[in-house]
Amino acid sequence: MHLVLGLIIWAVWFVVLYGGLSVGCALAPPDVALGSLNWLNAVLLILTLGCTALLLYLGACCWQGRASADGDLQRQFIVHVGAAVHLLSAAAVLLVGLPVFALPPCI
Amino acid sequence: MTGGRITAPLAVFILGSSAGCGGPYSTLDPAGPAASAAAFLWWGMFGLFTLVLVFVVGLWLYAMRRDPDPAGGQDVGRVHRRLLVGGGLVLPMASILVLLAFGIPAGHMMLPLPPAEGEALRIDVRAHQWYWETHYPGTGVRLVDEVHMPAGVPVNVHLTSEDVIHSFWVPRLAGKLDAIPGHENVLRLRAYSPGIYRGQCAEFCGVGHAHMQFTVHVYTPEDFEAWLEAAQHDD
Amino acid sequence: MTDRNNAAAGELQQGLGRVWANLPGLGALAAVNHTTLGLRFMVTGAVFFLIGGLLAMLMRTQLALPEQEIIGAQLYNQFFTMHGTVMMFLFAIPILEGLAIYLIPKMIGARDLVFPRLTAFAYYCYLFGGLIILLSLVMGIAPDSGWFMYTPLSSAEFAPGPGSDFWLLGITFVEISAMATGVELTVSILRTRTAGMSLRSMPIFCWYILVMALMIVFGFPPLILASILLEIERAAGLPFFAVAGGGDPILWQHLFWLFGHPDVYIIFLPAAGVVSTLIPVFAGRPLVGYRWVVLSVITTGFISFGLWVHHMFTVGIPHLAQAFFSVASMLVAVPTAIQVFAWIATLWSGRVAWSLPLLWIMGFLVVFVCGGLTGVMLALVPFNWQVHDTHFVVAHMHYVMVGGMLFPVLAALYYWLPHLSGRMASQRLGYWGFWLFFIGFNMTFLLMHLTGLEGMPRRVYTYEAGLGWDGLNLLSSVGGFVMGGGVAMIIIDVALHYRFGRQAPANPWNADTLEWATSLPPAPYNFVSLPTLSSRHPLWDQPDLPESMAAGQHGLATMAHGRRETLGTDALHGKPREIIHLPTNSWLPLLGALALAVVCISLLLRAYPAALFGVALAAALFLRWSWENGVHLKAAPLADDEPDDLPLHSRSCDGPGLWGMVVSLLANGALYLSLLFAWFYLWTASPGWRVPDERAVALLPFLAAGALLSIVMALYHRAAIRAVQGDAEGLGTRLWQISALGVVHWGLLAWVLYDAALAPTELAHDAVLLVMLLYLLIHSALAVVLTVLQALRVGYGYVGARLPYELLVLRPFWIYTLGVFWLSFAAFLLLPMAWGGQ
Incomplete structure (x- = not known):
């Protein structure tokens, strides 16, 4: 499960990000003139940072779990790869979320 | 007769290639700011990625021809890690960041945002x-x-x-x-x-x-x- | 002593051969063996490749010179549509599935795949679907809307002919085949590895195939749903994609690319798996960074589901959303780069033995890295706006698909050719083939990048002279024919090698994986005995393993019972858990696929009664199929003295059937989620979306049906649990009661549908609701029918206190039916109410 948990979180976050943007634009599009400083971008940004933090935390947990997997090569393998998956997902979240800084949302 | 048929297009080709990247539909002969930005991105990426391609293929060929050190040991492990981290993580991430640094403003400029003065x-x-x-x-x-x-x-x-x-x-x-x-x-x-x-x-x-x-x-x-x-x- | 051993081994081999042989003569059509079927898949795929290639040559002839009218616009449109369709759906995916079907059991030390009849069924679905699509080309009424079938160009109004129907029905048929393969490969890899082969020590190729199989399971349902919806729209006028009724043509694009992009990686991953398998063999060293590679394969599998919109950058989606997809598309370069550098590091540490397969891998590297880089370029939105839908994209796509798939597949062909023929291919012809292909390919497609940059759009059948495209197109066409020459050379080489190739020695490349422990060519049962492994490289660490396996010195070396058997092991550690009893040759897969072909053809002819008959026939055949499974007493009578340590899987509580059920339900869930996506998408983004003033579905009867379903589910659950605990008292009666209650639930639900004032041909809103209700009805009906069968089987003594297995296999289906019911209630009825729609 640890093998894919991080990526599942990434996927859910991605769907929420895209869906939230679409719904936000459909319901209450912020003024284009505001550029990237508006409520929608702020929400998406908070979401992104929160998700990154969560993934980093889970990755750290996974890494700590190394000790308990002492000796069991299987568990060790899963734990190592799991931690890396979390780390990579965190990086992916952060990078994909990057454009929120620069672009106006609904155009 | 057939000879003429074959040589004619070839002549056209040579003429065409000597004319460079012209042509009425060519994206490489921009006549507006959006097309200029896209052409600029193209030449930039073309240059950067040609270097990357040459580097990767060169490294691969070298790795194939190289005789492995008989000593091996720790040294090899370090080279492996360097290859994986440097080539697998740092190289693509750095390229992506460079691309985005140029690409996002270029894309932004092309959007139909209200112009600074007057109306479109x-x-x-x-x-x-x-x-x-x-x-x-x-x-x-x-x-x-x-x-x-x-x-x-x-x-x-x-x-x-x-x-x-x-x-x-x-x-x-x-x-x-x-x-x-x-x-x-x-x-x-x-x-x-x-x-x-x-x-x-x-x-x-x-x-x-x-x-x-x-x-x-x-x-x-x-x-x-x-x-x-x-x-x-x-x- | 050894003589006696040899004699015993010989007897064992003969016995196994008898049990595992295909039926003679026409009986070969009833074969279920994975070696046979894997080969059939690959040969059929190769034939489709030649057909697709022929179409490409015709197109390049038409485009060689400007303003030609050799084949004309209409035929040209059919040709490029069919070229894409054949290459993607009938060549690339099936041939890789065939490779996996052939190799996976041999690599993981199993005797066959876990659901052999499903393999056969998958093959026939693929064959019949492919033939139906091909038929349209022969009749000159092929689909002509491009291989991604954008609506409304493909809908009834603008494509009134049967072309689109051929595509939608035929492709869905072929996709059933892919889904079956996906489920089967997933369960096989997880549950039938030989003893001691844990997840971390399984061959890297299996990781690639595992991820590919799971991607098929999640990636194909969106397209299946889209095809069904579009076919319903074409046949019955339900406006899912038509703006006038509140649908949206862009929905098709979302659903198509939601499948389409993962599909690219479904094709690339197995091919990359080939590269990761071959490079360590030729370097003579283990793959560097096994964990890194596993990590990057899993990551690729996920991220590829977040890229689909990069095919849609020009449809006017908000720029910020495009930026998300743009970055995600670039990110997928990271796991790919990790793999490339893992390969380089492996070559770095080894002493490389030069050979023909390695040459193809070298070609793969150059072409694929080039295609990957242009892919990153295309992911950059402002640049994409310029080159999207031009020949630049055509060039990029061929660099990725041919580089990322065909080159490794040809490497695989030359690498495993000795395995399937027992002979080595010639060197000289092979090199000619490679160089002709490589040079021709680059001549065609490298130049095509420039053609695209100079503004030539894709899918034009001709072009004006003097636009700067003439010379480039001519050279591309010449290159295409050079490439064709390369393919011809390879075919000749392969054909000749069967006659003139020298005998292959055992393990000719000195490989590390188990498939080279079979005889060459392999026996249908693969291995006489199944070893217990402790290493990732069995043949390197235990060079005498093939002999001891052939001598029957390891597990399952018995055939006295006359059953086909393989070992079932724990998914993580590879500890033996049970013996899986596999079915033998059967006509049911062929007949089932034929019945589906009847359905498909009747729908094409719009002969709906015949289609209904076909559905009933197919259902009857499938139920018969499920009846004759491993628990059937004729197949495996229940004895009093059954061993406790390794029971037959039908005596267990966690056999492969349960895993197959769960994986199939995951696929089914993906289909349902696609429907949910369509609902929410249309609700928020469709320009002409209208909600009827009054709610059409009566709430109370719907809720009552739901309450009843919940009770049924709870009763079933309790019956199953009690059977597991050994209390089968009154089991049959209970199952009959459950079935009866289920029928009442179904009746209520049917009444809700009958009573609902839906106007599905006028409103997309009602059309989606109708599909949802039908989906629920089908599931409830199926659950009831399967429960009735269980009740019958209790009567026959196939299911009971000592055999609770089937009850447990069916249980997830009930849970799923219930879950989908309440989810539908929340999403289709409750949420719109809260939204304030009604």
Whole structure:
């Protein structure tokens, strides 16, 4: 499960990000003139940072779990790869979320 | 006879290649800010990625030819880690960041945002199987397979379609945007200077797709006003 | 002593051969063996490749010179549509599935795949679907809307002919085949590895195939749903994609690319798996960074589901959303780069033995890295706006697909050719083939990048002279024919090698994986005995393993019972858990696929009664199929003295059937989620979306049906649990009661549908609701029918206190039916009410 948990979180976050943007634009599009400083971008940004933090935390947990997997090569393998998956997902979240800084949302 | 048939296209090819990247539909001969930005991105990426390709293939060849150290041990492990982290993580991430640093502002510049001063000229274009119908709102002017616009000022082309999905593309001025039934998309066009530019349908739209071209006539702002005036009186 | 051993081994081999042989003569059509079927898949795929290639040559002839009218626009449109369709759906995916079907059991030390009849069924679905699509080309009424079938160009109004129907029905048929393969490969890899082969020590190729199989399971349902919806729209006028009724043509694009992009990686991953398998063999060293590679394969699998919109950058989606997809598309370069550098590091540490497969891998590297880089370029939105839908994209796509798939597949062909023929291919012809292909390919497609940059759009059947495209197109066409020459050379080489190739020695490349422990060519049962492994490289660490396996010195070396058997092991550690009893040759897969072909053809002819008959026939055949499974007493009578340590899987509580059920339900869930996506998408983004003033579905009866379903589910759950605990008292009666209650639930639900004032041909809203209700009805009906069968089987003594297995296999289906019911209630009825729609 640890093998894919991080990526599942990434996927859910991605769907929420895209869906939230679409719904936000459909319901209450912020003024284009505001550029990237508006409520929608702020929400998406908070979401992104929160998700990154969560993934980093889970990755750290996974890494700590190394000790308990002492000796069991299987568990060790899963734990190592799991931690890396979390780390990579965190990086992916952060990078994909990057454009929120620069672009106006609904155009 | 056959010899002539073969040599003629070859001659054309040589002429064509010596003319470089010209041609009426060439994205590499930009005549507007959006097309210029895209061409700039292309040359930049082309240069960067050629280096990457040469580097990766060169490294691969070297790795194949190289005799492994008989000593091996720790040293090899370090090389492996360096290869994986450097090549697998750092190289692509760095390239992506560089690309985004140039790409996001370029994309932003192409959006139909309200211009700093004045308003963009609005032109409505309706796509049909297989022709383009142009309207100038408030004037009653209607054209087929032609767009007339002034140089140097932003123009917003409002696109929609009557039947299937088409795509409006004037390669030398800007990127393409789809004309979709039920939707209205806005494309920002801007030309540096007067002239005649060619456009075409880029999204496959049926039997007539290959012949769905149009022309964009760009005037100086004064000439454009005069043309619009005359066109209104023609109706 | 050894003589006696040899004699015993020989007897064992003969016995196994008898049990595992295909039926003679026409009986070969009833074969279920994975070696046979894997080969059939690959040969059929190769034939489709030649057909697709022929179409490409015709197109390049038409485009060689400007303003030609050799084949004309109409035919040209059919040709490029069919070229894309054949290459993607009938060549690339099936041939890789065939490779996996052939190799996976041999690599993981199993005797066959876990659901052999499903393999056969998958093959026939693929064959019949492919033939139906091909038929349209022969009749000159092929689909002509491009291989991604954008609506409304493909809908009834603008494509009134049967072309689109051929595509939609035929492709869905072929996709059933892919889904079956996906489920089967997933369960096989997880549950039938030989003893001691844990997840971390399984061959890297299996990781790639595992991820590919799971991607098929999640990636194909969106397209299946889209095809069904579009076919319903074409046949019955339900406006899912038509703006006038509140649908949206862009929905098709979303659903198509939601499948389409993962599909690219479904094709690339197995091919990359080939590269990761071959490079360590030729370097003579283990793959560097096994964990890194596993990590990057899993990551690729996920991220590829977040890229689909990069095919849609020009449809007018908000720029910020495009930026998300743009970055995600670039990110997928990271796991790919990790793999490339893992390969380089492996070559770095080894002493490389030069050979023909390695040459193809070298070609793969150059072409694929080039295609990957242009892919990153295309992911950059402002640049994409310029080159999207031009020949630049055509060039990019061929660099990725041919580089990322065909080159490794040809490397695989030359690498495993000795395995399937027992002979080595010639060197000289092979090198000619490679160089002709490589040079021809680059001549065609490298130049095509420039053609695209100079503004030539894709899918035009001709072009004006003097636009700067003439010379480039001519050279591309010449290159295409050079490439064709390369392919011809390879075919000749392969054909000749069967006659003139020298005998292959055992393990000719000195490989590390188990498939080289079979005889060459392999026996249908693969291995006489199944070893217990402790290493990732069995043949390197235990060079005498093939002999001891052939001598029957390891597990399952018995055939006295006359059953086909393989070992079932724990998914993580590879500890033996049970013996899986596999079915033998059967006509049911062929007949089932034929019945589906009847359905498909009747729908094409719009002969709906015949289609209904076909559905009933197919259902009857499938139920018969499920009846004759491993628990059937004729197949495996229940004895009093059954061993406790390794029971037959039908005596267990966690056999492969349960895993197969769960994986199939995951696929089914993906289909349902696609429907949910369509609902929410249309609700928020469709320009002409309208909600009827009054709610059409009666709430109270719907709720009552739901309450009843919940009770049924709870009762079933309790019955199953009690059977597991050994209390089968009154089990049959309970199952009959459950079935009866289920019928009442179904009746209520059917009444809700009958009573609902839906106007599905006028409103997309009602059309989606109708599909949702039908979906629920089908599931409830199926659950009831399967429960009735269980009740019958209790009567026959196939299911009971000592055999609770089937009850447990069916249980997830009930849970799923219940879950989908309440989810539908929340999403389709409750949420719109809260939204304030009604």
